[in-house]
Amino acid sequence: MKYQCQRSSAVLSAALCLAFSAYGHSPVCNCYNDEEDNSKVVCEGGFSDGGSAEGVAVRVLDDRDRILINDVMNADSTFTFTKPDADFHVIYDAGPSHQVVIYMDDIE
Amino acid sequence: MTDIVKPLLPRSFIAFVSRNLIIILSIFGFSGSVVAHFQMLYTPETAFTRGQATQFSMVFTHPVHGGPHMDMDPPEQFYVVSQRGGDAKPKRTDLLKYVKPVDWLPNHQVNTKQVAEDGLQNSTKAFSASLPRSVIRSLGDHIFVLQPAPYYESGEDKYIQQFTRTMINVGGVPGNWAEPMGLPAEIQAYNKPYANWTGGVFRGRVLADGKPVPHAEIEIEFINHKPDQENNRFAAAGEVELPQDAYGTQTIYADDQGQFTIGLPRAGWWGICALAVGADTEHEGKPLSQDGVLWVQVKDMK
Numbered sequence: 001m002k003y004q005c006q007r008s009s010a011v012l013s014a015a016l017c018l019a020f021s022a023y024g025h026s027p028v029c030n031c032y033n034d035e036e037d038n039s040k041v042v043c044e045g046g047f048s049d050g051g052s053a054e055g056v057a058v059r060v061l062d063d064r065d066r067i068l069i070n071d072v073m074n075a076d077s078t079f080t081f082t083k084p085d086a087d088f089h090v091i092y093d094a095g096p097s098h099q100v101v102i103y104m105d106d107i108e
Numbered sequence: 109m110t111d112i113v114k115p116l117l118p119r120s121f122i123a124f125v126s127r128n129l130i131i132i133l134s135i136f137g138f139s140g141s142v143v144a145h146f147q148m149l150y151t152p153e154t155a156f157t158r159g160q161a162t163q164f165s166m167v168f169t170h171p172v173h174g175g176p177h178m179d180m181d182p183p184e185q186f187y188v189v190s191q192r193g194g195d196a197k198p199k200r201t202d203l204l205k206y207v208k209p210v211d212w213l214p215n216h217q218v219n220t221k222q223v224a225e226d227g228l229q230n231s232t233k234a235f236s237a238s239l240p241r242s243v244i245r246s247l248g249d250h251i252f253v254l255q256p257a258p259y260y261e262s263g264e265d266k267y268i269q270q271f272t273r274t275m276i277n278v279g280g281v282p283g284n285w286a287e288p289m290g291l292p293a294e295i296q297a298y299n300k301p302y303a304n305w306t307g308g309v310f311r312g313r314v315l316a317d318g319k320p321v322p323h324a325e326i327e328i329e330f331i332n333h334k335p336d337q338e339n340n341r342f343a344a345a346g347e348v349e350l351p352q353d354a355y356g357t358q359t360i361y362a363d364d365q366g367q368f369t370i371g372l373p374r375a376g377w378w379g380i381c382a383l384a385v386g387a388d389t390e391h392e393g394k395p396l397s398q399d400g401v402l403w404v405q406v407k408d409m410k
């Protein structure tokens with residue numbers, strides 16, 4: 001089920017890093033390389049209604065969906081992590097049907 | 109009129125006047141009643157799915173006619189206030205270091221041979237800012253504010269200073285788009301300026317130092333000649349033919365709360381300017397009009 005959700009989110013959002021739903025607020029997540037430290041990635045979370053992402057679960061997984069990092073968005077609605085050595089993707093998990101998947105290749 | 113002056117003036121002069129009527133009107137001081145001044149803070153796109161490098165063009169002009177343009181002095185301030193989400197703190201970033209002078213060409217410059225012969229079609233001083241992706245990288249609203257130096261309008265023997273705002277959004281996450289900024293002259297947005305459909309309406313409120321301005325005079329113009337940022341000029345041809353000058357500059361008045369509503373009948377860019385609402389009314393011994401300008405982008409439903 002999780003895999004299906006991830007795949008469908010990926011199709012919907014593609015490079016946009018957005019997930020859409022029937023709810024009034026949609027989860028939004030954007031990840032980019034930290035310009036001050038290229039070994040790190042910064043992810044910003046939010047919602048289309050402007051709500052805070054503090055406490056929203058965020059996971060970094062490898063290409064076999066093994067969890068490498070399991071954390072939450074901080075008070076600034078951001079999450080910073082060191083790039084894994086292997087291929088990875090990020091899941092911004094705001095609940096059922098509110099997941100955003102960002103693949104490594106979409107992180108600039 | 110042409111029939112009357114024909115016997116008195118050479119044909120070439122009449123043709124010259126016809127080609128340059130707007131510029132000549134401006135020079136002789138008719139610009140205030142014919143076309144409205146608008147400080148442009150133009151960038152092609154204001155609703156991004158993800159952050160990217162962006163170029164702004166700053167031209168003081170009459171957008172519905174594609175000119176004439178007025179020489180700008182270096183801006184006093186250019187900055188962005190960014191906010192991701194309604195509860196986040198706004199972050200101000202000064203951007204003056206990115207502002208570079210450019211020569212903005214008149215849209216008549218298509219025929220360079222004609223321009224050389226006329227000798228009147230000089231370029232005007234404008235400015236450009238190429239902003240790196242890091243400026244507009246984060247999700248949320250990015251409100252760009254341009255505070256130009258006061259411009260002396262000889263035709264009206266007064267100075268004009270237009271506090272101009274253009275808003276960009278990344279990812280659809282709202283931020284501070286509706287928040288007053290406390291500028292000397294400002295149009296507070298009641299709609300997101302970066303998310304408007306053709307045929308919709310735009311609502312706002314005129315503020316001066318954060319306080320409503322009852323019954324403020326407001327002018328609205330459409331950017332009728334598409335800006336060409338690569339060549340620093342507008343398209344020679346306008347998108348819309350004006351039946352009469354009153355259609356070019358729409359004039360309305362705010363209500364007793366400073367609020368107003370306008371229609372958005374066409375996709376593109378609409379400029380809204382609240383006239384002479386700022387508290388400072390004098391500059392270097394001349395009258396000063398401190399105006400508030402807000403730019404609104406409109407898209408077709410396809």
